[in-house]
Amino acid sequence: MSIDNYEELQKFIDLNEHYRTYLDEHNNTRPDGRKFHENRSIQILKKFLQHSYGSSMIRFGNTTVICSITGQLAKPSLKSLRSGFIQTVVLLPRTQAWSTYGRRQQIINENLTLSQHLLDIIYKSKLINLEDLCIEEGKWVWCLQIDFQCLNNDGNLFDSCLLALNVALHHTYFPTVKIDPDTQKPLVYTKELKHFQYNQQQEPLCCTIAVYEYEQEYKYLIDPTLEEENIAKCILHYVLLKNDQICLIHKTSGAPFSIDKFHQCYSFAREYILELRRNLNQ
Amino acid sequence: MTETISQTNENDTSIFSCLHCKLSPISKATGSATFTLNDSLCTCLINGPGELRQQQDAINRLQVDITFQARPGNNNTNSTSTKDKLIEQWLETLVRSTVLMEYYPRSQINIVMYEEQNLSGEATILACLCNTLCLTMLDANLPMKYAFAAVPIVQHPTKGLLSLPKTKDELASTSYFVFVFEITLNDILATHASGDFDMKILEQAISIAQPIARQIFQFYRQELEKRLT
Numbered sequence: 473m474s475i476d477n478y479e480e481l482q483k484f485i486d487l488n489e490h491y492r493t494y495l496d497e498h499n500n501t502r503p504d505g506r507k508f509h510e511n512r513s514i515q516i517l518k519k520f521l522q523h524s525y526g527s528s529m530i531r532f533g534n535t536t537v538i539c540s541i542t543g544q545l546a547k548p549s550l551k552s553l554r555s556g557f558i559q560t561v562v563l564l565p566r567t568q569a570w571s572t573y574g575r576r577q578q579i580i581n582e583n584l585t586l587s588q589h590l591l592d593i594i595y596k597s598k599l600i601n602l603e604d605l606c607i608e609e610g611k612w613v614w615c616l617q618i619d620f621q622c623l624n625n626d627g628n629l630f631d632s633c634l635l636a637l638n639v640a641l642h643h644t645y646f647p648t649v650k651i652d653p654d655t656q657k658p659l660v661y662t663k664e665l666k667h668f669q670y671n672q673q674q675e676p677l678c679c680t681i682a683v684y685e686y687e688q689e690y691k692y693l694i695d696p697t698l699e700e701e702n703i704a705k706c707i708l709h710y711v712l713l714k715n716d717q718i719c720l721i722h723k724t725s726g727a728p729f730s731i732d733k734f735h736q737c738y739s740f741a742r743e744y745i746l747e748l749r750r751n752l753n754q
Numbered sequence: 755m756t757e758t759i760s761q762t763n764e765n766d767t768s769i770f771s772c773l774h775c776k777l778s779p780i781s782k783a784t785g786s787a788t789f790t791l792n793d794s795l796c797t798c799l800i801n802g803p804g805e806l807r808q809q810q811d812a813i814n815r816l817q818v819d820i821t822f823q824a825r826p827g828n829n830n831t832n833s834t835s836t837k838d839k840l841i842e843q844w845l846e847t848l849v850r851s852t853v854l855m856e857y858y859p860r861s862q863i864n865i866v867m868y869e870e871q872n873l874s875g876e877a878t879i880l881a882c883l884c885n886t887l888c889l890t891m892l893d894a895n896l897p898m899k900y901a902f903a904a905v906p907i908v909q910h911p912t913k914g915l916l917s918l919p920k921t922k923d924e925l926a927s928t929s930y931f932v933f934v935f936e937i938t939l940n941d942i943l944a945t946h947a948s949g950d951f952d953m954k955i956l957e958q959a960i961s962i963a964q965p966i967a968r969q970i971f972q973f974y975r976q977e978l979e980k981r982l983t
Contacts, residue, residue, distance in 0.1 A: 585843045588836035596929075596948050706847070706944075718956070721947040724847035725934065728941035731960055738953050 488703050495686055504533075504697065511695040511744060514635075514751050519643045526644025526668070530636040532695065534626035539618065539636035541644050545658055546615040548606070556605025556613035560590045562620045562633060583622075586629060589722070590618075590637065593711055597676045597719045599641075604669050607649050612658050614646070627697040630709055631748075634678045638752060644668040674713045677748050678720075679741035681708040683727045690727060692737060694744055710741035714749075769969045772918050775977050777893045785894020789886040791906075793873040793921045796882045798890040803861040815855035817862035820846045822883070824869050841880065845887060848934065848944055854897045863896070874921040877906035877930035880946060884934055885970065892978060900936040902943055903970040905963040907931045909951060917962050931959045935967035 482490045494503050501507060512533030521527035526541040546557060562583040594600055605614040618640075620633045645665035649658050682696035682704035693700050701707060706726030711719040718738075723729065772792050780786040784802030788795065806817060822842040824835070849865065867886065872879045884904030891898055908919045908927035916923055924930070929949020936943050947956065 581839055581843055584836045584839040588840040591836070592948060596950070706851070713950070717950050717952055719948070719950060721945055721956070722844075723942075723945040724844060725944040726847060726851040728936055728943055730941050731957055734942075734956065735953060 483699070487699055491684070491700075491703055492686065495691075502693065502700070508691055509694050509740060509744075511747065514748070516635075516639055516751065518639055525646055526640040526642075528636045528639035528643070530632045530639065532626075532628055532632045533697070534624055535628055535632050536623040537629065537632040537636050538621045538623060539633065539640040540621070541640050542617045542619075543614045543646060544617065545607070545612050545649070545660075548610065548613045552602075553610040554606045554613075555602035557615040558591065558594060558600060558602070558605075558618065559615065560587045560594070560618045560620070562587045562590070562622065562629070564622045564625060579625075582629075586620075586633065589630065589709070589720070590620075590633060593634065593676050593720055597674045597711075597713055598671055599674050599676060600670045607658065608651050611651065611656070612649065625698060627699070627701045628680050628695050630680050631678045631695065634676060634711070635748060635752065638675055638677065641668065641670055642672075674719075675749065675752070676711050676713055676719050677745045677752075678709055678711045679744045681710070681737055681740065682706075683708065685727065690733070692740060694740055708737055710737065712741060712745050716742060769918070769966065770973060773970070773973050775889060775973070777889065777977060777981050783894075785890050785892075785896070787886055787889035787893050788870075789882060789889055791882040791885065792878055792918060793871065794869070794878045794882040795871040796867060796869050796879070796886040798865065798867045798883075798886040800890050800894045800896070801864045802894055802896070803858045803863055806860050806862050814859045816853065816858040818846060818849050818853070818855075818865070819862060820849065820865045820867070822867045822869070825872060841883065844944065844946065845883060848884065848887065848902070849891075851943070852898045852900065852902060853891065854899060857897055865890070874919070874924040875908075875927075875930065876948075877908055877932050878919070878924060880904065880932045881906040884932075889974065889977070892974065893981075900938050901971065901974060902934050902936050903967045903974070904932055904934045905966050905970070907933070907959045907963055909949060909955065909959075915955070915959055915962055917966050929955075931956070931963075933960060933963045933967075935964065937971050940964055940967065 515531040517529040519527060520529060521540050524540040524542045527539060529538045548555060564579055564583050605616060607613055620636065622629055646668050647660050647662045648664045648666060649660050652659050680696060682693040682700050683706050684691045684693055685705050696704060706724045709722040713719050774790040776788045778786055779788050780799050783799040786799035788797045820842050822838050824838050867883060869879060881904035888902050892901065905917060907915055907917045908924050909929040910916055910923055910927045929951050931947040933942050934944040
């Protein structure tokens with residue numbers, strides 16, 4: 473991070489002070505030029521990885537996330553003979569420069585919590601039914617590996633990972649597997665690809681809101697950058713399904729909220745996610 | 755104080771039969787508490803403001819180090835799963851926002867939480883952990899901005915919204931809410947709500963949870979009074 477001019481120096485010493493002076497001079501705009509409720513430009517790239525069954529790359533401004541879906545054959549557990557397995561892993565390779573933004577352990581913890589959030593959303597919104605992953609009951613099931621590589625973290629990883637997941641699932645093709653009746657071994661036909669069946673009705677998408685306190689009232693920053701996430705008093709995640717039902721609300725501690733603030737954030741989240749869905753369906 | 759207790763006489767026994775607490779079970783720690791909520795039991799201990807290890811970077815505020823250990827043997831491995839990490843991170847934000855961190859520059863506190871028993875699902879254990887954490891911080895006499903209490907609420911498919919649910923009800927429920935209330939304004943500090951619901955149900959859940967949070971604060975007061983007499 474270069475410290476060339478006065479602004480960069482101020483950001484390095486005290487990020488909070490820098491934000492406060494910026495908001496004092498220009499009201500209703502954030503340092504990167506957006507209004508409080510505006511999101512960054514979104515770029516979507518589908519099906520670009522050769523060896524995975526499904527893949528996508530999402531860019532929210534500078535945040536870049538690659539989602540890749542692969543599958544492995546496995547024996548089902550004795551508890552439920554028809555269900556497959558799903559494993560979500562969020563990785564942050566060393567393409568990040570984190571000399572100023574916390575230690576590696578903190579960032580690893582963030583990724584673990586993000587992996588767990590995504591797995592919870594998949595189960596709770598019934599996006600992928602575990603029974604769909606069954607090949608032959610009691611013998612072979614698919615173990616779905618969903619990997620997220622965050623090439624550049626500029627805040628708001630949750631939204632980008634969830635959007636990447638939706639885009640990747642839409643274009644996932646699995647090879648057909650037949651069980652050889654003589655040897656009972658699975659035969660994988662890699663050229664006969666069929667579209668992955670998942671619950672396309674639910675499209676869980678997330679809206680991350682960073683709550684910043686300025687002049688005794690709360691400003692809601694939608695789609696926060698990494699700096700905004702660091703200075704925020706608390707962070708809210710709203711995950712909405714296609715019919716505007718809420719799948720997950722996760723609010724970290726820091727700013728006490730009353731019921732009407734939840735309603736306000738819900739309306740922001742709804743508009744933002746409507747935008748996202750329009751982008752998704754293009 | 756006595757007037758509030760006599761007003762809620764009918765509900766008194768029902769709430770207080772779900773909650774049990776023991777303060778300072780671990781005498782060597784700065785503060786510790788064991789808390790029971792229905793069928794979940796948690797212990798938490800705090801080792802008070804002490805020296806900072808060299809690599810940490812807390813220059814002008816307290817460094818908080820939370821470890822959460824789930825019941826070993828529930829999952830197949832011994833290491834902390836991602837679910838436990840999620841709980842750890844959430845509780846860390848709770849501690850950071852309640853403790854007055856500027857009072858202890860260049861020091862660190864270590865908080866260790868153990869889940870000893872959890873027969874029901876996620877809502878009860880989350881709420882139990884939050885309440886244990888608050889009681890431990892009160893026991894350790896850490897300067898806090900406010901005390902907090904967590905209330906679990908589940909949405910049962912036939913019985914509707916239930917607060918402080920019993921194990922059978924919780925395992926059959928579709929969505930759950932955990933609200934952390936603070937003592938002064940009854941505002942919500944933190945939430946974790948998961949399932950399939952809309953804002954009306956959320957509002958109903960908050961309105962059910964508020965009086966129960968008040969009773970949990972009463973319970974805290976009773977326990978601390980017992981300790982000081």
